[in-house]
Amino acid sequence: MLCAGKAIEIYGSEQLKGRILPELAKGCEIGALAVSEPGAGSDVSAIKTTAEKCGEEYILKGEKAYVTNAKVADGIVTLTKTGDSFTVFAAPKFAAGICVGEPARTLGMRGAVAANISFNDVNLGDNNILGGYGNGLAVIADIFDYVRLNVCAVANGIAVAAYNVAKSHAETRESFGKPLAAHQIVAFRVTDMHVDADVSRMLMYNAAWKKQNGEKCAPFVALAKVSASDTAIKNSDRCMKVLASAGLSADSPAQRIYRDARLMEIAGGTNDILRQIIARDLLEL
Numbered sequence: 001m002l003c004a005g006k007a008i009e010i011y012g013s014e015q016l017k018g019r020i021l022p023e024l025a026k027g028c029e030i031g032a033l034a035v036s037e038p039g040a041g042s043d044v045s046a047i048k049t050t051a052e053k054c055g056e057e058y059i060l061k062g063e064k065a066y067v068t069n070a071k072v073a074d075g076i077v078t079l080t081k082t083g084d085s086f087t088v089f090a091a092p093k094f095a096a097g098i099c100v101g102e103p104a105r106t107l108g109m110r111g112a113v114a115a116n117i118s119f120n121d122v123n124l125g126d127n128n129i130l131g132g133y134g135n136g137l138a139v140i141a142d143i144f145d146y147v148r149l150n151v152c153a154v155a156n157g158i159a160v161a162a163y164n165v166a167k168s169h170a171e172t173r174e175s176f177g178k179p180l181a182a183h184q185i186v187a188f189r190v191t192d193m194h195v196d197a198d199v200s201r202m203l204m205y206n207a208a209w210k211k212q213n214g215e216k217c218a219p220f221v222a223l224a225k226v227s228a229s230d231t232a233i234k235n236s237d238r239c240m241k242v243l244a245s246a247g248l249s250a251d252s253p254a255q256r257i258y259r260d261a262r263l264m265e266i267a268g269g270t271n272d273i274l275r276q277i278i279a280r281d282l283l284e285l
């Protein structure tokens, strides 16, 4: 995932950046971001993976869950508990003690395979710390903005793909002697797909602009991610309606879009959690 590279770019030592970033940029290496655990998804502060200082080194123990790219990654950026605080480490995937589990069998997004990763007494040094000892939650909060913008872009791609499939079908299939698109309810359904996809793309650009320019952006990123993922799911459903029986075929792109869209409201934090971020910004509580 690009965001592991972003964490190294912003928070890594010069040595780490010099070794890893050119390889990531060339596509020769792949990164993974491992935050979630079997017992800690939305509640990041409930993670149990620890990094214990032992002389000059840190020893990592614990298990991460649903790590996208775990199987193919060359390096892993991970959040650990360090006593009462949290610290982010960048670990080479082939460090002794790192073990990647079986690929998760998921409903959709099967092209980006996730798996669990266990850290069994993995030794890392100070140079592997990103953003300083004890600053893990702040580092991850910053990186989550990028993760969520990333999810926005994927969700927007899904929403537009759904629109394209529905539009093409509505223009070519006929019912009652005319193209489906000539029936107003179908034309409006396809039009709404375009409208919603365009709106959520603009919200993504707005949030990305704020992030890039150092403005307060977490609620705007959350808003863009909620809009993009809700639109991906809504458009995938509308696409199925326009295609009807053709959409249910296992060979149809519509059914893949429908399955892929579901992850968008979960990845990078569920939309419930993101609505809380927006609500905290809007409401005086």
Ligand SMILES: Cc1cc2nc3c(=O)[nH]c(=O)nc-3n(C[C@H](O)[C@H](O)[C@H](O)COP(=O)(O)OP(=O)(O)OC[C@H]3O[C@@H](n4cnc5c(N)ncnc54)[C@H](O)[C@@H]3O)c2cc1C
Pocket: 001, 033, 034, 035, 036, 040, 041, 042, 043, 065, 066, 067, 068, 069, 106, 109, 114, 263, 266, 267, 268, 269, 270, 271, 272, 273
């Ligand atoms: C295919 C896939 C790929 C993934 N890739 C990665 C990855 O690369 N790296 C990574 O770190 N993680 C990854 N994840 C994990 C993902 O970030 C979590 O699934 C997500 O944060 C939600 O956690 P959870 O599934 O444990 O749900 P839970 O936290 O158990 O939540 C379950 C439900 O309860 C709701 N809920 C929980 N707490 C609250 C609350 N306080 N208020 C209101 N509602 C609440 C949630 O919104 C949700 O509806 C991936 C997940 C999947 C499925």
